[in-house]
Amino acid sequence: MYGLQAINAANGWAVTIAGVSIVFTGLLVLAAVMGNMERFLALWDRKGEFFRPGKGKLEAQPVRQAAAPGEPIKPAVAETAAVALASEQIEAANAFQLITNRLGEPFSLPQLLEKAAVHGISHPHRHLESFLKLRLIVESEGDQPGLYQWRKDVRIVGTEAEVS
Amino acid sequence: MEQLLDFFGNTGFAMADYRHLFMIAVGIIFIYLGIAKHYEPLLLVPIGFGILMGNVPVFKGFGLGIYEQGSVLSYLYFGVRQGIYPPLIFLGIGAMTDFSYMLAQPRLMILGAAAQLGIFTTFLAALAIGFSPDEAASIGIIGGADGPTAIFLSAKLAPHLVGPIAIAAYSYMALVPVIQPPIMYLLTTRKERLIRMPDPRPVSKREKIIFPIIGFLLCCFLAPAALPLLGMLFFGNLLKECLVADRLAQTARTSLIDIVTILLGISVGASTQGDVFLTAKSVGIFMLGAASFMVATGGGILFAKLMNVFTRNKINPLLGAAGVSAVPDSARVVQLVGNREDPGNYLLMHAMAPNIAGVIGSAIAAGVLWSFMM
Numbered sequence: 001m002y003g004l005q006a007i008n009a010a011n012g013w014a015v016t017i018a019g020v021s022i023v024f025t026g027l028l029v030l031a032a033v034m035g036n037m038e039r040f041l042a043l044w045d046r047k048g049e050f051f052r053p054g055k056g057k058l059e060a061q062p063v064r065q066a067a068a069p070g071e072p073i074k075p076a077v078a079e080t081a082a083v084a085l086a087s088e089q090i091e092a093a094n095a096f097q098l099i100t101n102r103l104g105e106p107f108s109l110p111q112l113l114e115k116a117a118v119h120g121i122s123h124p125h126r127h128l129e130s131f132l133k134l135r136l137i138v139e140s141e142g143d144q145p146g147l148y149q150w151r152k153d154v155r156i157v158g159t160e161a162e163v164s
Numbered sequence: 165m166e167q168l169l170d171f172f173g174n175t176g177f178a179m180a181d182y183r184h185l186f187m188i189a190v191g192i193i194f195i196y197l198g199i200a201k202h203y204e205p206l207l208l209v210p211i212g213f214g215i216l217m218g219n220v221p222v223f224k225g226f227g228l229g230i231y232e233q234g235s236v237l238s239y240l241y242f243g244v245r246q247g248i249y250p251p252l253i254f255l256g257i258g259a260m261t262d263f264s265y266m267l268a269q270p271r272l273m274i275l276g277a278a279a280q281l282g283i284f285t286t287f288l289a290a291l292a293i294g295f296s297p298d299e300a301a302s303i304g305i306i307g308g309a310d311g312p313t314a315i316f317l318s319a320k321l322a323p324h325l326v327g328p329i330a331i332a333a334y335s336y337m338a339l340v341p342v343i344q345p346p347i348m349y350l351l352t353t354r355k356e357r358l359i360r361m362p363d364p365r366p367v368s369k370r371e372k373i374i375f376p377i378i379g380f381l382l383c384c385f386l387a388p389a390a391l392p393l394l395g396m397l398f399f400g401n402l403l404k405e406c407l408v409a410d411r412l413a414q415t416a417r418t419s420l421i422d423i424v425t426i427l428l429g430i431s432v433g434a435s436t437q438g439d440v441f442l443t444a445k446s447v448g449i450f451m452l453g454a455a456s457f458m459v460a461t462g463g464g465i466l467f468a469k470l471m472n473v474f475t476r477n478k479i480n481p482l483l484g485a486a487g488v489s490a491v492p493d494s495a496r497v498v499q500l501v502g503n504r505e506d507p508g509n510y511l512l513m514h515a516m517a518p519n520i521a522g523v524i525g526s527a528i529a530a531g532v533l534w535s536f537m538m
Contacts (some may be wrong), residue, residue, distance in 0.1 A: 015536050016284040016288055019283075019287075020282050030378075034267050120405070
């Protein structure tokens with residue numbers, strides 16, 4: 001069989017229409033989902049806003065210390081300082097922390113930048129500079145000059161909601 | 165004397181006929197194109213040498229030929245026959261591909277879908293000229309311009325045509341810079357070719373990590389038969405993007421893909437023998453393969469022009485040609501053609517979006533065709 005007869009016998013038209021539709025549907029849906037992913041993620045980052053009164057920077061919540069019977073309750077003291085970062089910076093900080101977890105602390109900045117570039121983190125130099133300026137990353141004390149570490153007494157928060 | 169004559173009778177010189185010699189010449193030409201002309205050398209050199217290995221006349225029964233059970237070549241060919249090598253190659257491709265160009269401009273993914281029209285029109289044409297449905301589907305997938313996908317589908321549906329289909333697919337992929345530009349000039353005006361695309365937005369790391377998971381689930385729920393190919397593609401990409409499996413991603417995009425490419429190339433080449441290759445069917449496959457590339461290019465360009473009717477932010481229609489998933493050659497051709505009109509117009513990173521989407525689209529199309537033909 002040849003020509004249209006062969007196509008009809010093999011349900012060629014139905015296979016073609018179904019196939020084209022499925023390919024288009026798949027990529028259209030994927031495009032729609034990924035096109036809105038940035039918005040979904042921004043909403044997810046701001047989820048805390050829906051449950052907290054008011055907006056803006058969050059300060060570290062003071063922790064109440066348990067008191068012995070009879071002793072006055074001491075006023076709570078904030079244990080960590082909070083640094084507010086934009087979501088792009090928070091993402092970079094999380095990625096840097098993953099890398100430094102594997103490098104171990106204290107770590108070398110050139111090594112951190114090299115790994116960041118290999119892993120496709122965007123603008124690693126700019127982010128690292130901002131973390132150094134904000135003193136999230138500081139030079140290690142002791143007998144290892146030129147190596148750096150994360151400050152343990154600082155907490156990263158989002159500019160709109162706490163994310164870590 | 166009798167022993168000497170017996171010995172001579174068992175040599176390749178005595179057993180060779182014109183088909184062996186012709187195929188050996190084809191193998192040498194492939195090696196020449198790969199080494200001297202740098203046409204897809206990583207594929208043409210193994211395939212070319214495989215053709216030489218598969219077309220040396222051997223005495224049947226010694227377990228030497230690729231189609232003889234228990235031979236070394238048949239064990240290597242097992243990965244092609246059972247569709248193992250193509251998903252492993254896709255694993256490596258996923259581990260070396262940056263999907264951010266596509267994520268930054270999701271609407272360009274549709275152009276990758278439009279270019280897959282070449283697959284289905286070729287399928288219809290193959291049916292019309294007398295190929296069986298399984299054969300027609302295997303020939304149609306050449307239009308996807310994706311070697312592993314073409315080998316995967318033809319191994320499942322028409323294993324006797326794996327050799328000519330693979331050779332047609334890789335030959336036309338190497339000829340993309342020759343096939344596409346005339347169609348691009350024919351279907352676009354100068355004004356359209358001069359359209360500049362806006363800079364793509366930066367894509368966050370989180371999006372790049374989430375995409376392979378969502379992409380895999382969406383595509384495979386829609387076309388489950390595409391699971392081996394798309395599963396490995398997205399898995400490889402997740403290994404690359406997640407930062408915590410760097411060693412695995414490095415292995416997938418270097419050693420693993422190289423090993424599999426060697427085995428795939430040599431065994432596909434060895435399976436391409438004169439009695440299958442030198443037939444009218446092969447001529448039909450080569451003609452249909454060329455047509456499928458042309459239709460795919462035209463389909464992508466015309467769909468881009470159609471999108472421009474409905475969108476305010478115009479797309480340069482040349483990007484539609486990049487939906488032909490010969491990564492990154494067709495994107496480079498778009499860049500060259502656009503650059504010729506306007507040296508300041510850099511289309512390469514925009515063209516990578518439909519180019520990569522085309523890989524996903526051709527894998528979905530392969531899954532759909534396989535499920536219909538099962």
